[in-house]
Amino acid sequence: MTTAPSATDALDLAVIGGGPAGLTAGLYAARAGLSVTVFERISAGGQLAQTEVIENYPGFPAGTGGFDLAYAMQQQAVNFGAKMAMEDIVAVDLAASPKVLRTASGKEVLARRVVVASGARPRKLGVEREDELRGKGVGYCATCDGNFFRGKRAIIVGGGDTAAADAIYLSRICERVYLVHRRDQLRATQVYHQRLAELENVEFVWNATADEFVTDANGAVCGLKVRDRHTDEVRLIEASAVFVAVGTIPNTEFLEGALELDAAGYVVSDETGVTSVPGVWAAGDVRTKRLRQVSTAIADGAQAAENAAEFSEF
Known part of the structure; x- marks a missing residue:
């Protein structure tokens, strides 16, 4: 029989999503001394890892491969103590103390703080047979x-x-x-x-x-x-x-009303990532913002992690 986790098992910070925002949040939080796990359902880097060349990321005048950049971000976060979990978060209870995350495998994870960096996915055309023909052209x-x-x-x-x-x-x-x-x-x-x-x-x-x-x-x-x-x-x-290539849809279905969302389904937050729930921040493509780029996602992740490091539940 599996024993349910207790509050003493709670992470200092759980990061939902392992794209640039999530990996940066993991890096900054780990450097600040927090116990942090980054949860990613596919592979570290998210959409960045599927991008052939990134031309507008500072420091690479000739551009850099998306997969290579994503892997480097992951290794840097891990080197400073962040843990990676290839788990899909399918439900959350952000009103609980500590907060509860549930994975697709049925596992419960407790965390005192949460960064939502779950990103966004491609929007479909809505043309008949589109799903049927995916992978067939x-x-x-x-x-x-x-x-x-x-x-x-x-x-x-x-x-x-x-x-x-x-x-x-x-x-x-x-x-x-x-x-x-x-x-x-x-x-x-x-x-x-x-x-x-x-x-x-x-x-x-x-x-x-x-x-x-x-x-x-x-x-x-x-x-x-x-x-x-x-x-x-x-x-x-x-x-x-x-x-x-007609836009994206935020990956926020798992929140199910746990956070305030805008009309398009993105998490409502300010520039520092603060959301409608204390102890929860949003970073990267999942939040309300004008520009969704690797550079802005990284800035979001850094801001969210610094806020998390300074946050007190009491």
Whole structure:
């Protein structure tokens, strides 16, 4: 029979999420002398580890690999005493003292303080058969899966920084890349506009939305029908892959009302990560903020950990 943990077993700090924000929080908290465990359900680094090249992180003028940077962050946190737990947190009781975290395996973890750094996941298009075709030509990470379509045609749906970066990456390995966007100009930062304009094998498909996936006899994607928002005309674009880059959804379902969320589901917090519950901070892509980048996630993690180190329950 398993014995339930007691308050004496409680961690000083539990960090939910092992992306840049969570790993930084773990590093800073461990250096401050707290007992800290970082819980990550997939692999350390989160989406950072799935990014081919990070070009705008200070200190790397030639850019750096996302996986390499994530691994270095993890090792640094562990070297200072933070522990890593490959566990998915599925429920929390943040009103309890100490606070209670429940894992997918049914384990209970007690913690005096919590940093929520659970990040966000890609938003789906909502087109029929999208889930069915995931892995059969529909994807959400061009840098992860693009190599499967080397020398073929690929489509990116979206208009932000991720879509632009994906198009640039795919242009190096694919015969042709179509960038489908519902507006007549990208939302991506200006630096991407010039780089995309210089790529001869990238074609912009403006004012268009994804309408229907087209498949071959083997059930794999062979094209996408897009609809012009002004004329209602439907065009078939033949391609072996469709990568979706239309935004993110915060990973906050496990909170179930434990923290105040905004209308989009992100944790409401100030710039120091303070949330609606004392002893709980939010850091990284999961919280309300204007800019979601590796650099801002790291700043969030540092702020949250410093607050946690100074926090007193009494």
